[in-house]
Amino acid sequence: MPKVKTPRSKPVSRAAKPKAKSAGKTSPNGLLKIATFNANSIRARMPILLNWLKKEKPDVLAVQETKVQDSEFPKEPIEQAGWNVVFHGQKGYNGVAFLSQKPLEKVDMGFYKQAEEQARFITGEYAGVRLFNTYIPQGYAIDSEKYQYKLRYLADLKKYFGKNVPNTLPALWMGDLNVALTEIDLNNPKGNQDHPCFHIDARNALLEAMRGKWTDLFREKVKEGGHYTFWDMRFPGAFERNAGWRIDLILGTPPMVGRLKDTWIDTKPRGMEKPSDHTFLVAEFSK
DNA sequence: ATGGTCGGCAACCGA
Numbered sequence: 681m682p683k684v685k686t687p688r689s690k691p692v693s694r695a696a697k698p699k700a701k702s703a704g705k706t707s708p709n710g711l712l713k714i715a716t717f718n719a720n721s722i723r724a725r726m727p728i729l730l731n732w733l734k735k736e737k738p739d740v741l742a743v744q745e746t747k748v749q750d751s752e753f754p755k756e757p758i759e760q761a762g763w764n765v766v767f768h769g770q771k772g773y774n775g776v777a778f779l780s781q782k783p784l785e786k787v788d789m790g791f792y793k794q795a796e797e798q799a800r801f802i803t804g805e806y807a808g809v810r811l812f813n814t815y816i817p818q819g820y821a822i823d824s825e826k827y828q829y830k831l832r833y834l835a836d837l838k839k840y841f842g843k844n845v846p847n848t849l850p851a852l853w854m855g856d857l858n859v860a861l862t863e864i865d866l867n868n869p870k871g872n873q874d875h876p877c878f879h880i881d882a883r884n885a886l887l888e889a890m891r892g893k894w895t896d897l898f899r900e901k902v903k904e905g906g907h908y909t910f911w912d913m914r915f916p917g918a919f920e921r922n923a924g925w926r927i928d929l930i931l932g933t934p935p936m937v938g939r940l941k942d943t944w945i946d947t948k949p950r951g952m953e954k955p956s957d958h959t960f961l962v963a964e965f966s967k
Numbered sequence: 968a969t970g971g972t973c974g975g976c977a978a979c980c981g982a
Contacts, residue, residue, distance in 0.1 A: 720973075720974070720982080721973090721974050721975070723974090723975095724973090724974065724975090745974095745982085747974065747975065748975090771975085771976090772974085772975050772976070772980085772981090773975085773980085773981070818981075818982055820981080820982085826981095858982095910982095912971090912972090912982080913971080913972045913973055913982085914970075914971040914972050914973080914982080915968080915970080915971065915972090916968095916970090916971065916972080918971095954973095956973090957972090957973080957982080
């Protein structure tokens, strides 16, 4: 297959933009800045997380795979750094959180009853925008029960959104969706037809959950491939070769598509501390 | 690359 060799730092990187947004805690450009990050353990990623917040000052950061039960969640260092935080997790696996400048309102831990599903979903409202933060099951293998669980989870979310999110509501659905929607959203589409994150049933399940309601905001602005948010750590040099996947997404309802000003994948935090396998995705909206 | 590396947590599971 043709290898898409895109230098990670070139397009859509923060470095290419004028640096005028660094003073004060609130973005001086007056935009609503929303971000998402799969931390793969929030405790292991605390330095990179706090550095990033200090530098980027988003209004809200959605975090997935916190991998910590609520009693062990590192609430104090986050609050001492000046951020509000709500979270829900379980021991060792999954777990989601919102870090925000102002407290979120109407926070709800989930629509499911089981602990695992609850640890994959959190919602709240910020500045009149309803936010959904999900960690979609990875699926393990397409012939496994875990894959069926993934498809079911996406089908259940579709129902939930159908009931709770009218298209006129300003809303964002973000997180680790664990699905690359099209061939340009992963480095090796031909070799991953049967991968649980690219298999046609997973793609269709996410498309179905999105249909008529949710727009992939990064793809709305950036039409070329080669921009990824995840690189599998098990493949040596995956990051350097840009052998990645765009599976972390920020989706918006029509009002938020209209308000979208900019969106980018931040490659700069890598190397600051221990590297992680996912990186930050950001979107800015008019208020 | 039919591989390998992390993180959690204490033997392997999950990504």
